[in-house]
Amino acid sequence: MNFIHFDVDKCSLCHVCIEKCPFDALHMGEKGIEVGEACRMCGICVKACPEGAIRFEQKAGQADKSQWSGILVFAEQEQGEIHPVTLELIGEARRLGGPKGYEVNVALIGGEGTAERAEMLKRYGVDKIYAYEHEALGSFKADSYTKVMADCITRMQPSVVLVGATALGRSLAPRLATRFHTGLTADCTKLEMRENTDLVQIRPAFGGNVMAQILSTESRPQFATVRHKVMDAPERSAVATGEVVFCEVAEEMVSSAIKVRSVHAAERSCGIEEEDVLVVAGRGVKDEKGMELVKALADVLGGQVCCTRALVEEGYGDPTRQIGLSGRTVKPKLIVTCGVSGSIQFASGMKNSECIVAIDADPEALIFNIAHYCINDDLYEVIPPLVERLKQKKEVCSHAFSLS
Ligand SMILES: Cc1cc2nc3c(=O)[nH]c(=O)nc-3n(C[C@H](O)[C@H](O)[C@H](O)COP(=O)(O)OP(=O)(O)OC[C@H]3O[C@@H](n4cnc5c(N)ncnc54)[C@H](O)[C@@H]3O)c2cc1C
Incomplete structure (x- = not known):
């Protein structure tokens, strides 16, 4: 998945970009310079290239909105359960997209048991559930979850991505928004969608004195996080609809710089x-x-x-x-x-x-x-x-x- 574009006609293969990249993300491939998954979109190579042969693939103002459609909900798992904010986001996605006929899809990422939990989501009126199951995804690792979720977004090309404003969601969503060179509005309290699929993301601003309406009119996808208990979850349907799409998890997606030594669940008093x-x-x-x-x-x-x-x-x-x-x-x-x-x-x-x-x-x-x-x-x-x-x-x- 490349977000940095090399113009082969301009590139003189001088290797300056490879030497300057602080993440060792660039290397010589068969057809020229290739961008690896380590790329963090820092833009150093773009500035360093003496030929001006490198550019970001999607810059603000360049998104072709017709290529992005539907709503993708990130389904968070917590100790082997689907986090309840997921259902609230599905309910909101259906409210926003349903009348306009937009698809509402879900990305479910995790370790053992993820595929079974994908079945349970079929009862909440979603179209497709993209399930990524791999033992290495059992614990949240920001880098590998970002790669997997980016794979799902690239596959589906959603206009909107909704993520719960949980500790995990607050770590994941900004990383994804940076990768896709697009906007993210955190802690939305209300969402509306315009005819042209621009998402009106409403949240308190300036210490809560105004309700700001924030739009990413020039880029796609549009990322928004919403806190638990802000939106309404749909009723569980007696009939299972929707389709589970089992997605391949490439080894390169789960390679991570983070090592989880042990996991301790924090004692939770009933808040x-x-x-x-x-x-x-x-x-x-x-x-x-x-x-x-x-x-x-x-x-x-x-x-x-x-x-x-x-x-x-x-x-x-x-x-x-x-x-x-x-x-x-x-x-x-x-x-x-x-x-x-x-x-x-x-x-x-x-x-x-x-x-x-x-x-x-x-x-x-x-x-x-x-x-x-x-x-x-x-x-x-x-x-x-x-x-x-x-x-x-x-x-x-x-x-x-x-x-x-
Ligand atoms: C950035 C920022 C974040 C904030 N976050 C929060 C937040 O998370 N939560 C929050 O609560 N506030 C928050 N505030 C503060 C907020 O602006 C208000 O100051 C606060 O909510 C007022 O609390 P209150 O209603 O208890 O007090 P007041 O506004 O003083 O209201 C007291 C009420 O009690 C009534 N009253 C008085 N005596 C009686 C009586 N004997 N019987 C019946 N009624 C009586 C009065 O008529 C009045 O309506 C925040 C402010 C800022 C700037």
Whole structure:
């Protein structure tokens, strides 16, 4: 796969490029200079060539958009399971491409068991699943995963590539975007597609004060990463559709400078992202008494307490439970906000929650623009009777249950 192009008519075979390449990626082949997989697109050879015989194959502004179509989703695996962000990306890819008839394909890369997991993806409405299985791909290695994914992109020529904004995805996507000399927008919160396949990648910018619309109008593919819990996963279908394409993994693709000595799974406490019910304390919660009220509400609802950044700064909130742009993104079934104004930075981390109940003293609070149920009152007055009512309801329900 060459992204550096040699003009054979201009090249005098002077070998300057071979000597200058810091990655030893160039060598003399049968038909002239050849570019190896070690190429990092640094461009030193382009500048060094005295004949001007070397150029990047795809430069900004040169992409022929008609050659790139469909959407490719990178399917991440974590400890032998498909990461849930993959299904959310498939759901979003279908929403974007479905009405326009674009193919939605998946690239699944990994070690033993990858082919079986490819079968499971057939139930989510994708067209093709490109499965690359090789024992050397069992652990994530940035260099070999980049080569394999680049092979898939070259094969499929997708207009858009979606990658989860996980630790792995954040390492892989920029490497790929660099290889293809194209743009990448990280942590998109919304995506739209124009008729000409330009992807409108929307994300907070300038500290969350504006929602920027970012486009790669002159290059393909267009790379975007999206955090877990931002998009909606499709329902699992009873019928398996789609086709699994088993792709050959060449030895050169898995040759890596990285040696994985051992893998230790970090102990994972159940984060607020996994909770179905959350009760959020904001700056309107002014003291320990207020925190106790919020905790009592969370207990009776069977949920967890979390907070805004303002409350973390006040010293009452746990930073690992902060929701928002600089905190966690959550999508629980129910979220109750208590004394939270609903700043854009906070809302960007929770606005996709299924049911939002907001308690705030200010009728103009922004949170009421996104809440499904609005309680415009003093939280110190609202929460105690609310907790009592919920307790009574619970007792009635458990009594009825024990009688039945
Ligand atoms: C780069 C950047 C990143 C940020 N990231 C985050 C982030 O991740 N998460 C985050 O939360 N913020 C973040 N912020 C801060 C954000 O801009 C807001 O300052 C913050 O969200 C405000 O928190 P709040 O709603 O608790 O406080 P406030 O905005 O002060 O709102 C308090 C609310 O409580 C109400 N209230 C007061 N008393 C009562 C009462 N007795 N009963 C009922 N209601 C009452 C008020 O009417 C008000 O609406 C970020 C800011 C920047 C610049």
